[in-house]
Amino acid sequence: MLATLLIFVPVAAALVLWVVPVAREVAGGLALLVALVEVGLWIVALVQFDFADDRLQLDAEQEWIGDLGISYHVGFYGWSLWLAGLTAVVCAAAIGFALWAGRDRARAYYGLMLFLLGSIAGVFASQDLLLFYVFFEAMLIPLYVLVGVWGGPGRVRATVVLVIYTMAGSLLMLASVVAFGVTEGTFSLADAGTSENDWIFLGFMVAFAIKAPIFPFHGWLRAAYTESPPEVAAVLSGVVSKAAVFGLVAIVLPHFPEPVADFRGLVLTLAAVGLAYGSLLAFRQPDVRSVVAYSSMGQMGLITLGVFAVNDLGLDGAVLHSVTHGLISASLFLLAGMVIMRCGTDAFAELGGMAKGRPLLATVVMTAGILALAVPGSANFAGEFLILAGVFDHGWGYAVVGATGIVLAAMYSLRLISGILHVRRGPRVTDEARDLRPYELALVVPLLACLLVLSAWPAAISEHSFPDDQPERAVAEATAP
Amino acid sequence: MGEFLVWVIWIAAAIGCLGSGVAVVTLANPFYSALALIGNLASLAVLYLLASAEFVAAAQVLVYAGAVMVMFLFVIAYLGGRADAPWAGGTRLFQMAAVVASAALLASVLVAILLKAGGRLSDEADVERAFGSPAGIGELFLTDHLLAFEITSIVLLVAAVGGVVLGMRPERRPGEPEAQP
């Protein structure tokens, strides 16, 4: 029941916003309120959730299309609950940011944001293959408009590439969904068996590889992340990309054990290449958002490494890192947005020296940057460590690349921090560029606070994701040599 | 003897039919083309007769060659039969393609017929004298093909309405803007 509420409360609010003509302030306030309610609902869900129980919880099921075995079936496992929580928190911050930045055409905007929130929650809750696909695609609808209408000057191309590229992947996945569901006779994730078909597997993989994105399927990435409004980029990189993680863990691993084993080398290689490639590119990008964009790509490669390690360490690490990466990349995008609001640009060439006289900004940017580089002790580090320790089973090379990634992450994160904060004052940094306001702090600090709390106790997630009898165990057994 | 005569008539009608058909397609002036079509229809009527379709043949001459073609001629006369060279317009390549396509259509149909010719096609049923008579046809129209009969009338009605609507001078009040969709 709670799962249903998590999905449809924001969707209903979106419909209300679209239909009822309210003032822009009211629209924004309502949206923020609903987003906070969503966070509250999630907390209720967290409290009600029994992590010792490995069954689906907070679930609801309603037959939808009987003859093909399709139903509206939602619910959470421990690990997907965390992803839902990430969604609620990041979306609330993003909506808060939008409220502060003052987006025009408020009703349309906030409605779309809420719709996006609902559909992402739907992705993480769905337990039916077709339902998953529905939400997976539904996410794109608001994203398309949000980027296309409220984005930067290159938004049209960005949206075209984003939507067509990701849809091309999703449609191949639809083919796979059809093939798998028809073969199995059901679309229920719980009831469906396993498949040995490489092609069906590849259909899913391509979709998730594009969504994540994994090298070399990331052509849409830079344009989409840099042309979006910052808060949309925050949701896009922080949360939407995690839909791929959900897909991999909920669909690919349990239902395609043999293809997973066969293609593991390839996927791990691509993920490792993506990690190194994204990190390297991030190191030489000219502006803040591009850096975050490519670093996101690298981190998604890392998460993929963890998922395809298919063992406790890798999977727990992947979930943990999904959450932490979601929080940190959202924070960084929001911070980039705040910098842009002040200086009109996020190009390093025109920034710098902002630490002087802006202690709050400096502290927050520094904290975010340090978390982003996964300094040991941070939750990000914990996730990264688990993932690499997990993937070590499958070859030390991946771990070596991952370790290189640690160094590269340090390089680009420090460059990012210094580019904003340090050395001489950039040409666009004027005295009007004030320190962070309390409202802005209220947006970013909770995200960072979540991360710090998780840093103190990463086991909160890593220990409460996959209870006994995990799906990945089955995979491991099926694929044991 | 009767056989021979039938053959002669048949061949004459077939030649007339095909020749006039070619004439319709190739003559420059629509007026002559229309006249050629009348010839074509008439020779077809002969073929119908030879195939024991008396009523159809009669209808062909009366309805088709009579009524329809008269309408045609009226329109041609109304518009002034402007000449139109059959080989004008379009590239050479296109014309070649058109002819080749028609020839291919012909060839494929003929091949299909040829492949079948030895079989059932040569095995004609015996028919009574009444075959093809108005009575027989009328009965069919009222029984098995009742619906078809009714529909034919509707089709004609629709066409009539359409012809009237299209051919009518548009009622336009002075100063009225052009009609919009």
Add this chain to the structure above:
Amino acid sequence: MIDTPSVDWFALSPVLALLGASAVCLLSAVLVPALARRTVAAVVAGAGFVTAGVLACLVFDASADAELQIAESMTRDRLAALAQVILAGAGALAVLVSWGSKRRSHVGEYYSLLAAAGAGMLFFVQAGNLMTLFLGLEWFSIALYVLCALDTEREGSLEAGLKYLIVGSFGSGILLFGAALTYGATGELGFNQIREATGASDPLFVTGLAMMLAGLAFKASAAPFHMWTPDVYQGAPTPVTAFMAAATKAAALVVTLRLLTVAFPEQEAMWTAAVAVLAVASLAIGNLAALAQRDVKRMLAYSSVSHAGFMLIAIAADNELGAQALLYYLIPYAAMSIGAFGVVAARERELGVDVTLERLEGFGWERPFFGAAMWVFMLGFAGFPLTGGFLGKFYVFAAAFESGWWWLVIVGALATALSLYYYLGVVRAMYMRPGAAGARAIVAGGSPPFDPALAVAVGVSVAVTIGSFVFGGPLLDLAQEAAEVLPFS
């Protein structure tokens, strides 16, 4: 004494209702004063379509078992009834879209022809033998030829009318010749009798099949028989285009399905392959050509070609799931088509010129309702979830996969990805290039009159588009009941 056959008036009642409406409209053109003519004619035509739809529902309900009547010239079954419901619904929406058009002349005749065309389609899907098939086809075709050309003031309309007439007659001629050859090969006209009479490898028979397939594909505007479609859709009055896009295709595809599966089961290897090839060609050509369009109606025309491709995949699947998919697909497709053309009509009436993508600029923000509706239709066409278009595509893919046409599924998926560019292009034009000065300058005479009928039509279309997704289960059950009448092996 001739034994006149007993006629199942109930089964014919939808057709008759529309014919009656058509006749009343025609009379109104003469009897009703000019001022009230539009109201009377439109209401009568609308009522005719609604009545026909309701009656078709009743027939659906009462026809659990399929029946052949009057020497197989007519079929009474759920397949036909469901198709009739869809067609009648499309007609009713088309009437609503037509209401606001600024037509001054021939109003009565217009609605009369619209109702007549609808009646023809309703009859067409009931056809049980080759003769009724041909006659039904000509019935609605002739009405449509006239409707296309009815704006005699506009060159484009006349051009569309003549093109449609000539190419259409050419197509009908081929269909007729094919029917003749089929008759020659079997000596039978009824579909079921043909199935029983056939020898599988009869050259005349397969030639006939090929030609009839071509003729029907022509009506469904499947590539490469589609080339008339963009020209005619663009030139014809927009409400007529809406009706044609939704209804003609639906009727033609349902009849294609019926003819192929009922009369030609033994040639299935042959025609499924042919239909698959047509489907691929339609998907490729329709989508590619649509990419290059600036005129929205023309773009939608090409999009209808690509959708014909999708639905042909369902036919090529040659299984019950495919039939179900086709029948379901038609529901949202018809709604989306009419809705989309309805929105185009709204813009057209606002600007007084043809609607190009450039002229849609800012439309979404100026007219939020129409903008949002168009958004829904485009998403539906593109097969996004939350619209029936998605479930339709999904079922088509499922059907194709079930009969082993996995590569058709891939082609369909890629084609959909391609189609996104232009569907979203419409959204892009409406929302993302706000208010170019040029578009406002040509608005004819200030703000357009509120057109409740059009709004209702678009609203209903949206409701059907989304509703068919949410209530996909029950609708698919209906489609399945309809599909059951077909004799799949």
Add this chain to the structure above:
Amino acid sequence: MSGPGVPWYLAVAGTLFATGACGVLLRRSPLIVLLSLEIMLNASNLALVSFSRLFGEMDGQVFALAVMAVAAAEVCVGLGLIVAIARRRLDLDVDRLSELSG
């Protein structure tokens, strides 16, 4: 039946059909295109009539009669259109009717 057999009729029908098609493909005057279409329909009629004779059943003849009516209907609409076009002082040339393209 005496005289030529059904295949001969069919041969004539086929040839006629191809001739009509050729006319549609080649000619620019809509009037002659209409005439060519009539030829195509008549070719079908000839086939129907000969098949009707082949099977000794009159269905084909009935069909042919219906086709005749349809042909008349098409001509009626076609001529109406041509008149309307002529009234708009447009060239009676199907090649000139190519505003709608692309």
Add this chain to the structure above:
Amino acid sequence: MIAGAWLCLLAPLVGAVALTLLGTAVPRRLAAYLATLSVFVGFGGAVVSFFSMWARDPDDRSELSTAYTWLAAGDFDVGVQILVDPLSIVMMLVVSGVGGLIVAYSIGYMDGDDEERRYFAYMALFVFSMLLLVQGGNLLLLLVGWGLVGLASYLLIGFWHERPQAVAAAKKAFVMNAVGDATMALAFFVIIWQSGSLGFEESFAAADGWSTTTVNLVALGLLGGAVAKSAQLPLHTWLPDAMEGPTPVSALIHAATMVTAGVYLIVRTHPIFEAAPDVQHLAAILGAATLIVAGLVALVQTDVKRVIAYSTMSQIGYMFLAAGIGAYTFAIFHLMTHAFFKALLFMAAGIVIHQLAGEQDMRRMGGLAKRMPKTHVAFLVGTLALIGIPPLSGFWSKDPIIASALATGGGLGWALYVAALVGALLTGLYAFRAYWLVFRGEPSELVREHTGEHAHREDRVVTLGLGVPVAILTVLAAVGGLVEIPGVWDPFSVWLEVVAEPLVHPSTLQDYGTSAIAVALGTLGIYVARRTVSAGRELVPWPDAHRTLEHKFWFDELYDALFYRPAAALAVRLRTDVETPLIEGGLTEVGQTTSEAASAVARVQTGLLRTYALAIAASVVVLVVVFVAVR
């Protein structure tokens, strides 16, 4: 005892967090006091732990305390746990004690800086991190502390963030340390892979059963981390640059505590190194190489802080040497005394620098002995302790290391022995050169300007509180070595032996003989340095050699050419040659191809009726032909 240890760990953390959260709500001075207080509370905790540990039986001097599970996945779990044993207590005392003194010193030193509060928050964070490093009860927590000290180091080196060199140095330090973190992490992955745990006990116990390759890999990974953190060859280049930070930072992080963490790591994980003797010897060799190279480079440096920095590298080289040959107790002993005298040197230099308004170039100093007598005494004590002149602390701790090298024997032992002795000579040279340049000779223009009419300023420095910590450290540097006198008493070794039993035990003869040689060499160095410097000559008169030393053996240039530039170039090349043309350009190309195809298809649609009919006719023909053919 455990409570004391926890208090020691958490007090600085509380201080750091409180300062960060309170921000400008606390006055600057109060912030400074809070930080100092928190560190001294930590020191108090450490002292408590020390005494309660002292009271225990030597076999029972180890306790592991787990607060909660920090990270867990499947069977793998790591707690927030601290290990209290003699080794960690020594380290706790040094870190919190010396740290407390340096933080107290900072109160005066940083007085008036714009961002004092931030500074003290960072300092407290550093002390917490360092304590976590030494107290961490498992390898992962050790790595966490390891990373956090690197972070604090980064923050503090770059504290003056408007100075480009400072920011660059901070980044360089962090990145080089990240390399070390990465190799350590890799070693840990191997350990997890092999033993499924990161607990000290479990992994050390498992190490015996590993293959040579495995254990070598693990040890190499750990050594990589140690080398990076302790600025040993070849990952040493960041340390001199790190002198861009405030001087107390240099004293605390880059002399007394953090940089010696590598030594702690080797001692802590000695079972692994002992299982991989080749790698352990490598550590010794690297230490020896570093002590010579750093000593040589220090001969020509002109920046007083850099001289001390190189001397730090050099001294840590001794410690590595000791750890590498298994003289663990001496390594830690030297670590402790080094913390005293090196912190003292830095703080004394800091006073000088403070006095001279930030000037760090020794060539512009001179003659300060009379003008700043107290500072002079402190510096001199530090210098002599560094050189190893008895009875100062350095003498007691360095000579046993050299003697242990002798006791190791073999070719390696002799080589190390010679290197260590050469190092002693070098130490005397560079240390006394610095002393002479700064304090003796004629006062320079600069010195006169800043000390002439304001001679009382040293007093002001004292009143600011700089004097007290320096005085304490002076005492410690002087007498801190007396806890271990070879042949007389060895409580320090006994204290530590329960943690790490040394592999070598130099005989008394070796000890005293070596001491004699070392002291002689040191004195020789002093003498030569004094002669040369007072004559105004360079210690290294040969131009080529001088230039090589000035360029620090071209390590920076080498790394720049080997790693940084290729990486940056690769990043740029990837963008220009892969990302833009292939990944993004590929999409554009697909788009263009599609739109070309689209216009081609649209061109076919000529608008000419007859082409439409032709298409239909042709298609029908094809259909018919195919159907008839395949029927």
